[in-house]
Amino acid sequence: MSNADFLKAPRPTPCTIEGFDPDSPARFFNRELSWLGFNWRVLEEAENPKVPLLERVRFLSISASNLDEFYTVRVAGLRELAQAGNTTPAADGLTPAQQLVKINEDARNLMARQQKVLQTLREMMEDEGISILSAHRITEDDRRALRQTFLDTIFPVLSPLAIDPAHPFPFIANMGYCLAIELQRNRDGNVLKALLPIPSQIDRFVRLPAEGDRHRFCFVEDVLLLHIDSLFPGYSVKDHFGFRVLRDSDLEVEEEAEDLVREFEVALKRRRRGEVVRLTVSPGAPAGLKDIVMRELGVREDETIELEGMIGVADTSELVLNARPDLLWPVFTPRVPxxxxxxxxxxxxxxxxxxxxxxxxxxxxxxxxxxxxxxxxxxxxxxxxxxxxxxxxxxxxxxxxxxxxxxxxxxxxxxxxxxxxxxxxxxxxxxxxxxxxxxxxxxxxxxxxxxxxxxxxxxxxxxxxxxxxxxxxxxxxxxxxxxxxxxxxxxxxxxxxxxxxxxxxxxxxxxxxxLENLSLSPHSLKPKLLELIEGEIEHARAGRPAQIWAKMNSLIEADMIDALYRASQAGVQIDLIVRGICGLRPGVKGLSENIRVKSIVGRFLEHSRIACFGNGYGLPHEKARVFISSADWMGRNLNRRVETLLEIMNPTVKAQIVSQIIAANLADVAQSWVMQPDGRFLRAEVEDGGFAFNCHRFFMENPSLSGRGSAGAGDVPVLTHRRD
Structure with missing residues (x-):
C-alpha cells in the first residue's frame, strides 16, 4: 500500500471571519467548551450505526461518566472561582462565571441528548432480546423471583434513613444515588419522610429470569419500591423521587506537608465530603421533599437538573453483556512481536x-x-x-x-x-x-x-x-x-x-x-518544542519544505498555539491529530490557513503523543526529526509537571512512527472528525461508494516495522501520506 495517493486527509477550506482580530482572545477556543465538544463526539458514536449495538451502549456510558468527572473537577473549580468573585478571564476572554453559564447550557443539552440516545438503544436492544422492563411490565412471576433476589443480595446492604429532628440529614457520597420517599403510616395516616441511599455495591440493573434466549433486567429502584414493606413495615409510599449527587472532587494538599502520604490520606477524606456541584432529580418531585434535599445538600436551583429519563446514565455499562459477542466488537488478540x-x-x-x-x-x-x-x-x-x-x-x-x-x-x-x-x-x-x-x-x-x-x-x-x-x-x-x-x-x-x-x-x-537525547518539563520540554517550531519557520522562509505533524490528546497552551499560528503564517504545513480539547482555531486566512486539525474517536482511545518536524526535508522523510512524549500541549503538562520528550534516532522506529502510525492517523476517514474554523467538528466525508480508510483496522491487520523478526520488514505496509 505504499505510495497510496488515494489516502487524503480532509481539511476545512480556509475562510475569512468578518471582524475577526487575530491578536484578540478570539483566536483561542474555550478549554471547557472544547472538552464538551469532544464528549458530544463520544456520544455520537453511540448513534453510529456502523458500531455494534452494545458498543454503542458503552459509548453512551462513557459519555455520561466523562460528564460526571468533568463536573466534579473542572466545573467544581470554576464554581469555586466564581463564588470567590474571581473575574480573571481565560485565554479566550471568558470569566469563570461566564464559562459556567455556557457550560451548564451545553451540558443540559448533552444530558437531554443522552436520554434520547438511551431510548433508541433500549428499543434496539429489545429487538435483539435484551429487555429493560419498567415497573408496569414486571409480572407476578417476576415479582416472586425478585423477592428472593431482594432478600439475598439487596436487603442486607441497605440502610433506610428517616428524616426528622432525631435523624439529621445523612451524608450522601459523590455520585451517590438515592430515593427520597414520603411514606404514610397505614394505621393512622401519619407522614414520614425518609431517604433510601442505594449503595454503589448494588447493581443498577437487576437481572430477571431469562425467557428463552432473552436477557431481562429491571431498575433496582423499582425493586426497592416493590419491597418498601420490608424496609418500612406498616407504611405505604405516598410520593417519591430519585436524586443523584456530584461533589467537588478536586484535591487540595498543604504546601508544607511533612508526611505527604498522610496528608493525602486526609485530603482524600476531605474530597469525599466536597461541596455538591450538581444535583440531578427525577421529574415530579414533591416540592416540600425536594426543598429539604436541596437545602440540606446546599445546592441552588441553577445547580439542580430535573431529568426526564434515567438518572446516572453511566450505569448502562452494566448492560454491555459478554454473553452477546455478536453485539460487540469482534475479538482482537494483541500480537506478540x-x-x-x-x-x-x-x-x-x-x-x-x-x-x-x-x-x-x-x-x-x-x-x-x-x-x-x-x-x-x-x-x-x-x-x-x-x-x-x-x-x-x-x-x-x-x-x-x-x-x-x-x-x-x-x-x-x-x-x-x-x-x-x-x-x-x-x-x-x-x-x-x-x-x-x-x-x-x-x-x-x-x-x-x-x-x-x-x-x-x-x-x-x-x-x-x-x-x-x-x-x-x-x-x-x-x-x-x-x-x-x-x-x-x-x-x-x-x-x-x-x-x-x-x-x-x-x-x-x-x-x-x-541530557543527551531528552527534554524534560517543566524545564526544557516546552522550549524545545518552541525551538523546533521556529526551525520549521526558518525552513519555510528559506524556501525549503517545512512541515509539522503532531498527535496529542489536548492542545490548549497559549504559547504553543501562538507558535503554530506564526508557523502557519510563514507557510509551514501543519497537520494536528487532537483527540480531545483543542484551543486552536484552524483554517482562518491570515492566521491559520495552513493548519488542519482532526480528531479520531473509535474502537480504541487515542492516547499516544507524537511530534514530527520536517527539518527542511518535509514529511515523511528519513531526515525528519521525530519525538515521542508523555506530555500533551497543555499548561499543566508543559509548565507544572515532570514530563518527557524523547527524540527517536533509530531509522526503523522513525519510519514506523512517521510512515505507519502518523500517516495512518492522517489518512483515517472512517473514525475522523475535522475541526472547522468556528470550532465545530464535522465527520470526515466519504464520497458515495468511496473507501473509508480505518486506521484502527489497519493497525490490527498489519505488524509494526520495528517489531518484525527474522521475516524482516520488507512486507510490512507503510503509507505515504500526501497533503492535498
Whole structure:
C-alpha cells in the first residue's frame, strides 16, 4: 500500500471571519467548551450505526461518566472561582462565571441528548432480546423471583434513613444515588419522610429470569419500591423521587506537608465530603421533599437538573453483556512481536538486537510486564527503577517490583500520589512496595510526575548495561487493552544515562544537566518544542519544505498555539491529530490557513503523543526529526509537571512512527472528525461508494516495522501520506 495517493486527509477550506482580530482572545477556543465538544463526539458514536449495538451502549456510558468527572473537577473549580468573585478571564476572554453559564447550557443539552440516545438503544436492544422492563411490565412471576433476589443480595446492604429532628440529614457520597420517599403510616395516616441511599455495591440493573434466549433486567429502584414493606413495615409510599449527587472532587494538599502520604490520606477524606456541584432529580418531585434535599445538600436551583429519563446514565455499562459477542466488537488478540518470539521470549536479547517500538494495544502490553518480570528474576539484574502514575488494582508491574526487591535487587519506585482518582490506590501500592524493601519516592509536592520510564541495570560480562522503557501511556495492563500508546525499548547508553538523571532528579531534586537525547518539563520540554517550531519557520522562509505533524490528546497552551499560528503564517504545513480539547482555531486566512486539525474517536482511545518536524526535508522523510512524549500541549503538562520528550534516532522506529502510525492517523476517514474554523467538528466525508480508510483496522491487520523478526520488514505496509 505504499505510495497510496488515494489516502487524503480532509481539511476545512480556509475562510475569512468578518471582524475577526487575530491578536484578540478570539483566536483561542474555550478549554471547557472544547472538552464538551469532544464528549458530544463520544456520544455520537453511540448513534453510529456502523458500531455494534452494545458498543454503542458503552459509548453512551462513557459519555455520561466523562460528564460526571468533568463536573466534579473542572466545573467544581470554576464554581469555586466564581463564588470567590474571581473575574480573571481565560485565554479566550471568558470569566469563570461566564464559562459556567455556557457550560451548564451545553451540558443540559448533552444530558437531554443522552436520554434520547438511551431510548433508541433500549428499543434496539429489545429487538435483539435484551429487555429493560419498567415497573408496569414486571409480572407476578417476576415479582416472586425478585423477592428472593431482594432478600439475598439487596436487603442486607441497605440502610433506610428517616428524616426528622432525631435523624439529621445523612451524608450522601459523590455520585451517590438515592430515593427520597414520603411514606404514610397505614394505621393512622401519619407522614414520614425518609431517604433510601442505594449503595454503589448494588447493581443498577437487576437481572430477571431469562425467557428463552432473552436477557431481562429491571431498575433496582423499582425493586426497592416493590419491597418498601420490608424496609418500612406498616407504611405505604405516598410520593417519591430519585436524586443523584456530584461533589467537588478536586484535591487540595498543604504546601508544607511533612508526611505527604498522610496528608493525602486526609485530603482524600476531605474530597469525599466536597461541596455538591450538581444535583440531578427525577421529574415530579414533591416540592416540600425536594426543598429539604436541596437545602440540606446546599445546592441552588441553577445547580439542580430535573431529568426526564434515567438518572446516572453511566450505569448502562452494566448492560454491555459478554454473553452477546455478536453485539460487540469482534475479538482482537494483541500480537506478540516476532522479534521477541525469535528470541524465545527473552526481552533483553530482543532489545540488544536493536531498538524496538511497540504500538499498544496492537502489540501486547504483556511485553512491558515481561520486561519487568524477567528483570525481577534475572540474577544478572542489579537495579530496577520505575515511575508509577496509574496502574491496575492487582498490578503485575508492582508485583514484579516487589519480587525484585524481596530478591535483594535495588528497586526504586516513583509513585505519583497526585494521579487524580487513583490517589488511594497509589497509597496502597506504595505501602506494599515499602514492605517489600523497595525505595519509594513521591516526587515533587507542586508538580505531578507524569513521565513514564522504567530502567533495568544488568551485569553483562565486565560491564553494566542499562535497558530503558519509555512510554506515552501508563503502566496499566487493563487500560493498555483499549488505549493506543507507544512503548520504546532500548539499551542505548545515552538514553540510559538520561533516564538515570531523571530518576536522580525525582529522588534528589537535583536538576538534570547535560541530557543527551531528552527534554524534560517543566524545564526544557516546552522550549524545545518552541525551538523546533521556529526551525520549521526558518525552513519555510528559506524556501525549503517545512512541515509539522503532531498527535496529542489536548492542545490548549497559549504559547504553543501562538507558535503554530506564526508557523502557519510563514507557510509551514501543519497537520494536528487532537483527540480531545483543542484551543486552536484552524483554517482562518491570515492566521491559520495552513493548519488542519482532526480528531479520531473509535474502537480504541487515542492516547499516544507524537511530534514530527520536517527539518527542511518535509514529511515523511528519513531526515525528519521525530519525538515521542508523555506530555500533551497543555499548561499543566508543559509548565507544572515532570514530563518527557524523547527524540527517536533509530531509522526503523522513525519510519514506523512517521510512515505507519502518523500517516495512518492522517489518512483515517472512517473514525475522523475535522475541526472547522468556528470550532465545530464535522465527520470526515466519504464520497458515495468511496473507501473509508480505518486506521484502527489497519493497525490490527498489519505488524509494526520495528517489531518484525527474522521475516524482516520488507512486507510490512507503510503509507505515504500526501497533503492535498
Amino acid at each position: 516476532e522479534r521477541v518470539q525469535d528470541h524465545d521470549g527473552d526481552m533483553f536479547a530482543a532489545i540488544r538486537q536493536k531498538d524496538m517500538l511497540l504500538h499498544h494495544p496492537y502489540e501486547t502490553f504483556d511485553m512491558v510486564v515481561r520486561f519487568l518480570n524477567q528483570a525481577a528474576r534475572d540474577p544478572n539484574v542489579v537495579a530496577i527503577k520505575n515511575t508509577l502514575y496509574r496502574t491496575s488494582k492487582n498490578s503485575p508491574i508492582v508485583e514484579a517490583l516487589c519480587e525484585a526487591a524481596e530478591d535483594g535487587k535495588s528497586v526504586t519506585a516513583l509513585v505519583e500520589l497526585k494521579a487524580r482518582f487513583d490517589e488511594a490506590a497509589n497509597i496502597r501500592q506504595s505501602r506494599r512496595l515499602e514492605r517489600s524493601g523497595a525505595h519509594v519516592v513521591y516526587g515533587f509536592l507542586d508538580w505531578k510526575t507524569h513521565a513514564k520510564i522504567a530502567t533495568v541495570v544488568r551485569r553483562e560480562g565486565d560491564k553494566l548495561v542499562t535497558y530503558t522503557h519509555w512510554g506515552t501511556g501508563n503502566y496499566h495492563p487493563i487500560t493498555a487493552k483499549i488505549y493506543t500508546d507507544l512503548s520504546f525499548f532500548t539499551c542505548d547508553p545515552a538514553l540510559g544515562r538520561d533516564a538515570a538523571k531523571v530518576f536522580n532528579y525525582l529522588s534528589g531534586y537535583a536538576n538534570p544537566e547535560g
